[in-house]
Amino acid sequence: MKNGTLKTVQAFAPATVTNVSCGFDIMGFALETPGDTVKLQLNGTREVRIVEITPASLSLPRDPAQNTAGKAILAMLQALNVTIGIDISIRKQLGIGTGLGSSAASAAAAVVALNVLLGEPLSRQELIPFAVAGEAVSSGSAVHIDNVAASLMGGFVVVRQVRPPDILAIPYPKDLYCAVLHPHLELKTADMRAILHQHIPLSQAVAQWGNIAGLIVGLIQADYALIARSLTDVIVEPIRGQVIPGFSAAQKAALDAGALGSGISGSGPSIFALAVGKQAAQYCGAAMQNVYEQLGINSDVFVSAINPRGAIVTEKDG
Amino acid sequence: MKNGTLKTVQAFAPATVTNVSCGFDIMGFALETPGDTVKLQLNGTREVRIVEITPASLSLPRDPAQNTAGKAILAMLQALNVTIGIDISIRKQLGIGTGLGSSAASAAAAVVALNVLLGEPLSRQELIPFAVAGEAVSSGSAVHIDNVAASLMGGFVVVRQVRPPDILAIPYPKDLYCAVLHPHLELKTADMRAILHQHIPLSQAVAQWGNIAGLIVGLIQADYALIARSLTDVIVEPIRGQVIPGFSAAQKAALDAGALGSGISGSGPSIFALAVGKQAAQYCGAAMQNVYEQLGINSDVFVSAINPRGAIVTEKDG
Numbered sequence: 183m184k185n186g187t188l189k190t191v192q193a194f195a196p197a198t199v200t201n202v203s204c205g206f207d208i209m210g211f212a213l214e215t216p217g218d219t220v221k222l223q224l225n226g227t228r229e230v231r232i233v234e235i236t237p238a239s240l241s242l243p244r245d246p247a248q249n250t251a252g253k254a255i256l257a258m259l260q261a262l263n264v265t266i267g268i269d270i271s272i273r274k275q276l277g278i279g280t281g282l283g284s285s286a287a288s289a290a291a292a293v294v295a296l297n298v299l300l301g302e303p304l305s306r307q308e309l310i311p312f313a314v315a316g317e318a319v320s321s322g323s324a325v326h327i328d329n330v331a332a333s334l335m336g337g338f339v340v341v342r343q344v345r346p347p348d349i350l351a352i353p354y355p356k357d358l359y360c361a362v363l364h365p366h367l368e369l370k371t372a373d374m375r376a377i378l379h380q381h382i383p384l385s386q387a388v389a390q391w392g393n394i395a396g397l398i399v400g401l402i403q404a405d406y407a408l409i410a411r412s413l414t415d416v417i418v419e420p421i422r423g424q425v426i427p428g429f430s431a432a433q434k435a436a437l438d439a440g441a442l443g444s445g446i447s448g449s450g451p452s453i454f455a456l457a458v459g460k461q462a463a464q465y466c467g468a469a470m471q472n473v474y475e476q477l478g479i480n481s482d483v484f485v486s487a488i489n490p491r492g493a494i495v496t497e498k499d500g
Numbered sequence: 501m502k503n504g505t506l507k508t509v510q511a512f513a514p515a516t517v518t519n520v521s522c523g524f525d526i527m528g529f530a531l532e533t534p535g536d537t538v539k540l541q542l543n544g545t546r547e548v549r550i551v552e553i554t555p556a557s558l559s560l561p562r563d564p565a566q567n568t569a570g571k572a573i574l575a576m577l578q579a580l581n582v583t584i585g586i587d588i589s590i591r592k593q594l595g596i597g598t599g600l601g602s603s604a605a606s607a608a609a610a611v612v613a614l615n616v617l618l619g620e621p622l623s624r625q626e627l628i629p630f631a632v633a634g635e636a637v638s639s640g641s642a643v644h645i646d647n648v649a650a651s652l653m654g655g656f657v658v659v660r661q662v663r664p665p666d667i668l669a670i671p672y673p674k675d676l677y678c679a680v681l682h683p684h685l686e687l688k689t690a691d692m693r694a695i696l697h698q699h700i701p702l703s704q705a706v707a708q709w710g711n712i713a714g715l716i717v718g719l720i721q722a723d724y725a726l727i728a729r730s731l732t733d734v735i736v737e738p739i740r741g742q743v744i745p746g747f748s749a750a751q752k753a754a755l756d757a758g759a760l761g762s763g764i765s766g767s768g769p770s771i772f773a774l775a776v777g778k779q780a781a782q783y784c785g786a787a788m789q790n791v792y793e794q795l796g797i798n799s800d801v802f803v804s805a806i807n808p809r810g811a812i813v814t815e816k817d818g
Binding site for chain 2: 204205206207208209340341342343348350352378379380381382383384385387388389390391392393394395396398399402408411412417
C-alpha cells in the first residue's frame with residue numbers, strides 16, 4: 183500500500199432508496215441528495231475519535247465503536263493493519279430511521295474518505311464489507327447490504343448475493359427521476375422487519391420474481407411501460423404499507439400525478455415515486471406532500487435524478 | 501379477417517426448457533429440436549377431427565376436445581367465431597411427461613398452423629391463450645404458460661404475469677447452447693408439483709430473486725460468469741432433485757464437463773445444461789448420458805442452440 187500524503191479527506195455519500203417495490207432486500211438506487219458528509223483528519227495520535235456530529239440534536243453515539251462511521255473506519259484500519267489517529271467529523275442531512283439509508287451513507291462516506299486518505303488501497307467493491315460493518319452498529323444486522331452497495335457504487339444496483347457480496351450495476355434510462363417523500367413519523371427498522379412473515383406463499387414468490395425480471399429488463403431496455411407494470415410488490419408492501427399512516431393515499435397520489443410506480447423506501451416511512459423527467463417527479467413529490475399536509479403530518483420532499491457516481495470525495499488537503 | 505385461401509398448413513413447434521434453475525414458473529427457452537409437427541387440412545365438413553397421431557404408441561386422446569392440439573384449435577375457432585371442418589395430423593418427437601413441454605409444443609404448432617390457415621388474424625402473443633387452453637387438457641392446469649410462451653415465441657422468455665399473459669423476450673448471447681438429457685423414467689407432472697412446499701422461507705425467496713436478476717442481466721450482457729453464478733435454485737431443485745434418480749450425479753457431471761449451469765427441465769425428469777458453444781454442450785450431454793448408462797437407465801440427448809424463431813410453418817398448400 184502506498185502511504186497517503188494527505189492529512190484531510192472529506193467525502194459525501196448519498197441517501198438511497200432500497201427494495202424498490204418488487205426487489206425486497208436485493209435492489210437499490212442512489213439519490214443525488216440528500217446525503218451525509220464525513221471528514222477525516224489525521225490527528226497525530228494513535229486514536230480514532232469522533233470530534234463533531236451535526237446536527238447535534240441527532241444524539242448519535244460518539245464512541246467510534248458504536249458509531250456507524252467510526253465503526254466502519256475501525257474495521258477497515260484493522261483489516262489493513264494500519265494504526266493511525268483520525269478525527270472524524272460527521273454532517274448528516276437526514277435523521278435516523280427514515281428508510282433512506284442514512285446510516286449506510288455515513289458508513290459509505292467514511293470508508294471512501296479513509297480509502298483516499300490511505301492512498302486508495304481498495305476498490306469500491308472491496309470497501310463494501312467495512313461500510314456494512316459500520317451500518318450494522320445501528321441496524322443490529324449485517325445481512326442487508328443494499329443501502330451500502332447503492333450509496334458506494336451509485337446507480338441502480340442488485341445485490342445478487344450477500345456473502346460474499348456480489349453487486350450488479352444495472353443500466354438504467356438517464357431520464358429516470360425519483361421523488362422521495364419523508365414523512366416525519368418514527369418507525370423502528372427492527373419493528374418494520376419483525377412484522378414481515380418469515381414464510382410466504384410460493385405463488386406470491388413466483389409473482390414477485392416475474393416482476394423483478396420485468397423491472398430489470400425494463401431498466402436495461404428503457405421500457406417505461408414495462409417498468410411501470412413491474413413496480414409491484416405483493417409480499418412486503420401489503421404488510422408494511424398498513425403501518426405507515428398515509429402510505430396508500432400518497433402512493434395513489436403519486437400514480438395519479440404520473441409516476442411509473444411508487445412504494446416504500448427501505449423499511450419506511452419514506453415513500454418513493456419513479457417518473458420520467460424531473461418535472462414529472464416534482465409533480466409526484468408535490469402530490470405526495472399534499473396528502474401528508476392534509477393529514478397534518480410534516481414532511482420533506484427530495485427530487486433527484488438517479489445518482490450515477492455514488493459516494494465521492496469532496497475535499498482533500500495535504 | 502381475410503379468408504384464408506389455403507387448404508393445408510403444417511407447422512413445427514419446438515420442445516422447451518422451463519424453470520431454468522432460479523426461474524421457477526417464469527422462465528423458459530426454446531430448443532431447435534426435438535419438437536412436434538401438426539398438419540391441418542380443410543376437410544369440407546363442419547367437423548374438427550384428429551386423423552393421425554404418430555407414434556401411435558403414445559395412445560393420446562383422439563377426441564379433439566381431449567387432445568392438446570385439438571382443444572387449442574377448438575378454442576381458437578370458437579373465439580374467432582369460425583366454423584370449418586379440419587383434419588388434424590400430429591407427429592410427436594417426444595413422449596409425454598418428459599419435462600420438455602411436449603404438450604405445449606403440440607398446442608403451439610396447432611395454433612400457428614390454424615392462424616396461417618385463417619389468413620393470420622392473430623399475432624403470436626394473441627395465440628398464447630389458445631395454446632394454453634390446449635395444453636391445459638393434458639396438464640389439468642391453465643396457470644403455467646412458460647412452455648407455451650417459449651415454444652410460440654422462441655428464444656428466452658420471461659412470463660412476467662400469467663393473467664393476462666405478459667411475455668418478455670430476453671436477449672441472450674448467440675453462442676449459448678443447451679444439452680438436454682431425457683432419461684427414460686416416468687414421473688407424473690402433477691406429482692412433481694404436489695411435492696413442492698406451498699410456503700417457502702422469505703430468505704430463500706430473496707436468494708432466488710437475486711439469482712433471477714443475475715441471470716437476466718447475465719443473459720442481456722452476455723456475462724457468462726454471471727450466468728454461471730446465477731443458475732442456482734434453492735427452492736425447487738432441492739426437492740425435485742431428490743426424486744429424479746441420477747439427477748445430482750448428472751448435474752455434477754455436466755458442471756465438471758464445463759457447463760455454465762445445469763438443472764431440471766420443467767418438472768423433470770429431463771435435465772438441461774447450458775454451455776458456451778456447441779462442442780461444450782456436446783461434452784455436457786455425453787457426460788450426463790454416461791451417468792445414466794452406468795445406472796442402467798436409457799436416455800436421449802439433444803444438443804441445440806437456443807431456437808430464436810419458435811414455432812414455424814413448414815408447409816402450406818392452396
